[in-house]
Amino acid sequence: MRNKLEISKTITNEKGKIIFFGLQHFLDDITHGNCCFICGAKPGSKEFNDEHIIPNWILKKYNLHNKYITLPNGTKFKYGQYTVPCCEECNSELGKTYEVPISKLLNKTYLEILEEINKDPKILHFLFKWLCLIFLKTHLKDKTLLSERDIRIDAGFLSDKYYWEEMHHIHCISRSHYTNVKIDYNVYGTIFIVPAMAIEKADGFDFMDNEVSKTIMLQLDEFCIISVLNDSCAGFTLYNDNFSRIGGPLSPFQIRDIFAHLSFININLKERPIYFSLFNSSLNEYKIKATMPKLVELLDEKERFISSGQLLRQFVEPMIGEVQNKKQILKEIEENKRNYLFDNNGNFIKN
């Protein structure tokens, strides 16, 4: 058992509203408890109706209510029952604030969405906050899911291995609509919207995220959004050259190639941005800021935690199926000898 964390205290305004969850409070009530993940209300103290992890309008659009999401332990979980504790009031607020405008935006075509963003680049920040919300909800759920599907093996819950302190920052972003916090521009992470090939098998919908690299991907028909939630755009800085060479709709393998590279960058940054909250004494101003590294660069090769090939293998292995030379293919992916995005001359591989 570790000692109680004393590094940050909960800050409540004069009306009793929690403006800032201290880290220990966040761990006790939100990640390990069952309080409303936005306002912190205890179960029974208010009406609860729980919030869908994948927004309901997406479940409806892609007819997913009775379909299954595959969790990191291989378990399949019905999307319709994939929810986290949320009070009715916060749930309806989330709908109004995020889901109504975002469903309107993301029901447009890829080119129309780009046009909207060109007109108002702040839309990217809004999408980023929404992705933080989905990511947070996904991983709050893991506290109730066993690491091993075989219940004879006592491996604890999926979330036991998480480093919740980083999730605390994502939680602060996810409830920014509730606290009215001002988020500095350099707190926002990498976000790419890319054209994608329709995936027949999945009926146009695809989703994945990675807890370690804080990377999330959501495909809705002909476009895909990939974001890194705590890299302060390091991925954008180091990957943008590749991104600008993309010359057509991406296959699921190519999307995972980008996902692996952005994850690789974020995991192996030499110096990381550090996020912190600031309040003035009357609590009417709350800001989230970042201390930025002087240089955006990767660790020296021998110090890196994982290679992009190892990550790519992890992400594409479930898609490869039972082919004859599967072992060889996986080995090549892991050794960075297979590239889904660019050929040997650096040209984009069209599908």
Ligand SMILES: [Zn+2]
């Ligand atoms: Zn609430």
